[in-house]
Amino acid sequence: MGRHSCCYKQKLRKGLWSPEEDEKLLRHISKYGHGCWSSVPKLAGLQRCGKSCRLRWINYLRPDLKRGAFSQQEENLIIELHAVLGNRWSQIAAQLPGRTDNEIKNLWNSCIKKKLRQRGIDPNTHKPLTEVHEAGEDKAPPDNVDHLSPKTAVESASSLMPVMNSTSTSMGYIPIAADCGSSSNSSSNNNNNNSQTLIWFNPELNSNCNTMLSSTSMGLKPIIDLHLENTSSSGSTLPYWEAGNPSNSSGSTVTNTNGIELQSNGNGSFFDNSFCQWADLAPAKQVQIQIEAEPEDLKWSEYLQGSFSVPGATIHRQQPPLYSDIKSENHQL
DNA sequence: AATCACTCCAACCGCCCTGTT
DNA sequence: CAACAGGGCGGTTGGAGTGAT
Numbered sequence: 001m002g003r004h005s006c007c008y009k010q011k012l013r014k015g016l017w018s019p020e021e022d023e024k025l026l027r028h029i030s031k032y033g034h035g036c037w038s039s040v041p042k043l044a045g046l047q048r049c050g051k052s053c054r055l056r057w058i059n060y061l062r063p064d065l066k067r068g069a070f071s072q073q074e075e076n077l078i079i080e081l082h083a084v085l086g087n088r089w090s091q092i093a094a095q096l097p098g099r100t101d102n103e104i105k106n107l108w109n110s111c112i113k114k115k116l117r118q119r120g121i122d123p124n125t126h127k128p129l130t131e132v133h134e135a136g137e138d139k140a141p142p143d144n145v146d147h148l149s150p151k152t153a154v155e156s157a158s159s160l161m162p163v164m165n166s167t168s169t170s171m172g173y174i175p176i177a178a179d180c181g182s183s184s185n186s187s188s189n190n191n192n193n194n195s196q197t198l199i200w201f202n203p204e205l206n207s208n209c210n211t212m213l214s215s216t217s218m219g220l221k222p223i224i225d226l227h228l229e230n231t232s233s234s235g236s237t238l239p240y241w242e243a244g245n246p247s248n249s250s251g252s253t254v255t256n257t258n259g260i261e262l263q264s265n266g267n268g269s270f271f272d273n274s275f276c277q278w279a280d281l282a283p284a285k286q287v288q289i290q291i292e293a294e295p296e297d298l299k300w301s302e303y304l305q306g307s308f309s310v311p312g313a314t315i316h317r318q319q320p321p322l323y324s325d326i327k328s329e330n331h332q333l
Numbered sequence: 334a335a336t337c338a339c340t341c342c343a344a345c346c347g348c349c350c351t352g353t354t
Numbered sequence: 355c356a357a358c359a360g361g362g363c364g365g366t367t368g369g370a371g372t373g374a375t
Contacts, residue, residue: 015368015369016370036360036361038361051360087365088364089364101364102364
């Protein structure tokens with residue numbers, strides 16, 4: 001594919017934006033909105049292509065941008081999100097209000113990568129450098145490795161599990177990854193062609209690894225609180241991994257915050273007839289929940305608009321969840 | 334003061350996806 | 355179905371700024 005058509009036009013300015021250009025663009029968008037970007041330069045009286053205007057607006061002129069250096073919390077969050085999302089800068093940026101994907105990408109390449117290496121962590125895999133070398137991965141995988149492609153979603157999530165093994169009493173559970181069984185070439189999903197396997201985990205298990213977003217071929221997955229409890233334990237609420245121990249889970253139920261109950265079959269598996277078909281409480285701190293749904297039912301765009309649905313369950317949310325929201329929600333539990 | 338090396342980041346480039354015709 | 359346009363994204367680049375020599 002060649003250049004974008006607007007770039008063929010002659011006499012278009014390139015390079016840094018002058019204050020006058022900024023003012024023209026700002027004034028135009030403030031007054032009329034951007035509408036069709038390709039028409040913005042003409043209407044605003046700028047000798048730029050629409051893409052250039054869009055970029056300038058998004059990365060610099062937007063009024064909701066946060067200026068200044070990144071805080072330590074923001075850096076930590078970027079690292080955590082990168083571990084799950086990889087180089088999906090726009091999705092990472094969506095979790096950091098006021099920050100742009102470009103900004104985050106630059107920070108990652110110029111600063112965070114270096115810091116991680118100094119700490120002995122491979123920035124591509126987020127594993128200790130020694131481990132990476134031992135595994136014969138001297139040559140670091142490319143940054144654009146698809147951390148959560150449908151085939152590797154469960155694998156990716158599982159790879160995070162070892163760092164989530166500290167004790168916690170939090171009840172907040174959220175899905176972090178999905179294996180999209182509807183993928184045309186996926187053969188790993190129990191012969192169910194229109195299903196997904198979600199992996200849930202508790203963000204409080206490890207403060208440094210409380211990433212809870214998952215991304216599949218369908219886009220970023222929504223975040224859901226899954227409140228799990230063991231009602232078989234004399235009324236007391238136990239963390240799910242205690243309830244989910246296959247050896248003692250007989251008779252227990254698991255309920256999420258949406259009131260969806262998963263009934264144990266006594267073999268470590270939980271069955272839900274409204275939201276999920278089955279939920280398998282694996283021995284680790286992991287539960288796989290298979291959902292019968294067309295991929296379209298779970299599009300992130302729909303979720304952004306306020307709701308999405310799967311058979312038997314509709315989950316509403318006013319606006320896209322922010323990482324900080326989830327953190328505080330879980331702290332409240 | 335001049336030069337060089339290095340860092341950082343704004344902006345560009347090329348590609349992909351989606352919607353429209 | 356193909357062609358095209360628009361928008362979005364990730365990778366890369368070039369230049370400004372800064373510190374060292």
